[in-house]
Amino acid sequence: MTTPTPTTRGSATALRRVVLYATLLALALIFLMPLVWMVITSLKTYTAAQQIPPSWLPNPLAGYGYEQILNNSANPVLRWFLNSMLAATLHSLLVLVTASMAAYALARLRFRGRGVSFALIVGTLFIPPTSLIIPNFLIVDQLNWIDTLAVVVVPGAASAFGVFFLRQFFLSLPNELEEAATLDGANQWQIFFRVVLPLSKPALATLAVLSFLTNWNDFLWPIFVLFSPDKLTLPPGLGLLQGSYVTDYPVIMAGAVLASLPVLILFVLAQRHIIQGVSRSGLKG
Amino acid sequence: MIQNDMSRRRLLGLGLGLGAAASLTLAGCGGGDSSSGPAAGNGGKEYTGPKVDLKLWNGFTGGDGDIFKTLVNQFNTEHKNIAVSVATYQWEDYYNKLPGAASSGNGPDIAVMHMDQLATFAARGVITELDDVAKNLELAEGDFAPTVWKGGLYNNKRYGIPLDMHPLGFYYNKAVMQKAGLDPNKPPTTKDEYVAALAELKKAGVQGFWVSPFQFTGGMTFYSLLNQWGGTLFDADVAKATFNSDPAVEACTWLVDMIKQGYSPANVGQDADYLAFKSGKNAFTWNGIWQINDLKKSPEVQWGVAPLPQIGSKPAAWANSHNFTIVKQRANDANKVSGAKVFINWLSEHSLDWAKGGQVPARKAVREGAEFKALPEISSLAPELEYAAFPPAAPGLGEVMTTFYNSFNEAALGKKSPKQALDDGVAKANKQLEDNRKKYGS
């Protein structure tokens, strides 16, 4: 069901293809509609966006939202965007390095305290990070990290998610390759860097994207620990675009469009590597 | 490098003893050190010291923010040795982040705050006393609405200098009124007129008055009506909640019945009442004075604004007030404090310009000037200030007010009868008030 069969041809295949595309399109419509609406709204004037019933097409077509975002020095959206990019990239690198090493030890190495460490780490998965916001604040304050880049990069990397995720993948790696490498005289570091990591590209890429996005979308923590307008990341920044008493839809939607397009493009470009990567099963054969 | 070493050492300290660590964190922000407060400067008359940079935080994310920034720029040009920089956050985020920012040394020097937040922040030692500024500004009770004046006090000391007052106003859509055969220049002012107008509108197929179940604006409308019926939210000492009294239940019932009588749809969403007003889907909305500026941005809407109609036995309108406060710092800097006082003094004197941001100036002298009267829409709501119902001041009241608004939400959405919803709310509010008494002591 998941692999196409080039051998069967003819009308049955054609029919299946039609059904497949119909399903895909119907689903795509559901997924896209709200997003299309977002783009439409971003191109409306302030008053047109508040019209009831709303019009389907932006009339008049207005650059108002985008202008407000790009020309208003009080809303340095580009700066927020770069801050977010930098924070999310560094965060996901940090997660990749620390989590892959720890997961490797927990999945493939035998040592005293392994069970306890793993239980402790996974145990924290149950604790909602948002609920520890105040203790965490006290800690980053001690580190003098408040209102710096580090405060949105580092603390989140303590999440057990990455370790848990990679460990599950490492467990499923075949032992033969490692054994062969060991016979060749490789030590654990060499095995880790030359055998395990290359074999885990899909998992690593997936984790990279997921940590990037978790960080990218985080909105409570940054609000609480970033204060200077030029240090904000996008989520608290976009929050500023929302007026106190009235919602300026075109501005917010324009901000959202500008902020999400680059990430979406990034995903399209990277998704092949994320999902396909090096197929382990292929190597094994 | 030094910075890093410092951090590590502090972190080690944290690891060694939690108690010690916590006291370390809080050493700078606790109550004890108010030495720089009242003594510094000469109450905001002038500042002649070395140049100071001041951070100011506010929640003016709307059009009022631009006007505020213009005023700050003007101040900066006029004062060579004081540079004020403004950061704006949404009010909701603002109140959440201010305590943490202040305690970590990242807070502002000057913070704008709503009247009903002052007591909480004063009790928690976030802001400093300003008695000398008030004295120097020659502010006296007679210059303010009494509640606004008292709202700035906590334990008989002044913590806030009122900048403005913003009451709830009655907005009417002239085009819709005309369509229903009503005189667009004679908005209803009494209960009978109001209900009659709604009946006419209903005949014309318009649900004239959408009752929002949310704090903005249904909760504030109920708040106003409760006071119009002669009820109160709390007793005089803010020790017991009283918003389930007979007048309160009657006011709530009247408002919720708007839905039953078909004058309002059920399940009105957040902002839906106002958006519908702008699109001519309803005729009346009870909304904040700040919407005047927003409506001016929509020239195609024909609207007017007037004081709230008197539905109950006396006139009353929800209102609140923005206040200036000075935030306590980890490191006390007398120069900053006196600079901040100069700023507050200056802006208070320029509050007429602030009126253009859509608020009524707090000072009577400014309100009664000809220039203020030349702002027709905003000055038309000034009469409300005589009977404005400001929120009571007591530390920790924020969560109790949430309970109040939530009980109205349940009544407006038909989850409970008005009586039931308010009884339940009062029961919970009383427990919260008791917790607050324990926490803040009084």
Added chain:
Amino acid sequence: MADVIEVGAARDDAPPPAANAARRGASAGRTGRATPYLFLAPYLVLFGVFGLLPIVLGIWLSVHQWDFQLPNRPFIGLDNYKDLFSSDSAIYGDWWESVRATAIFTVLSVPLLVVVPLGLALLLNRSFPGRTFFRAIYFAPYVLGVAVIGLLWRFLLDANLGLVNRLAGAVGLPADTPWVTNMPWAWISLVGVTVWWTSGFNAVIYLAGLQDISPELYEAARMDGANAWQRFRNVTLPGLRPVLLFVITTTVLASANMFGQSFLITQGAPGTETRTVVWFIVEEGLRDNDAGRAAAMSIVFALMLAVVSIANFRLFRYKED
């Protein structure tokens, strides 16, 4: 706990990829004894400072009446915990209502968030022209932060003005459904929006997992005359089991931690029925400045989640047998 969790991955009945897990560790020991600890060290530093220390601090806070700013933060023993369980405290009602809200949301959303993305992943795992395009579309909502999707849907779902009711009316369905203000619609909306928003996330994890299932297994199954359903049941599902366990665990936790959606879309309405535990904790700790009580709630909540998750793992082990 470690034993319980390993169950999900260590299996001995199925062909690769997971089979070797049971023998894992066989290759260890070639290098110095310190090596495993060196591998662990960087993460453990992070984990210690930002994972464990906050918990310890949290426990410490939970036995105090603790406010950032109040000079007086008395030790009050277990009072914060007692308040959660004694019906005459101010927060008892709110607390259990929020637990109920979280439980409802989790129970309703998790099955959908496990199944729908799996369906998407199976569709998108085929190779056909335009696959990248569709993958991007299904993933697109997740790129938007909760602040944006919250605002967007609040507008779309408005009972009287929203587009959703307008479309419903246009096709002859009731046009006055109170999507965000009344029951059961508020839950339907919150679950629906969450499925729309995060399905792409789980689908990507499934897709990565599907890559690891060897095509030969499908070929072999086909040889044995297995139909599509049998192949799914006997090849795909067993092959996905570690990934499935992972997805279920993380989705349960993510749903239990829901906060932004109800904060922005329903605003807790009606009343406070859709106010979730995490929202309530944040409100108590930040807005109402009672960090001690918030910490006590976090700890009780974490224990509840731990029980659920352990049950979850047990369930998987039984299925295994």
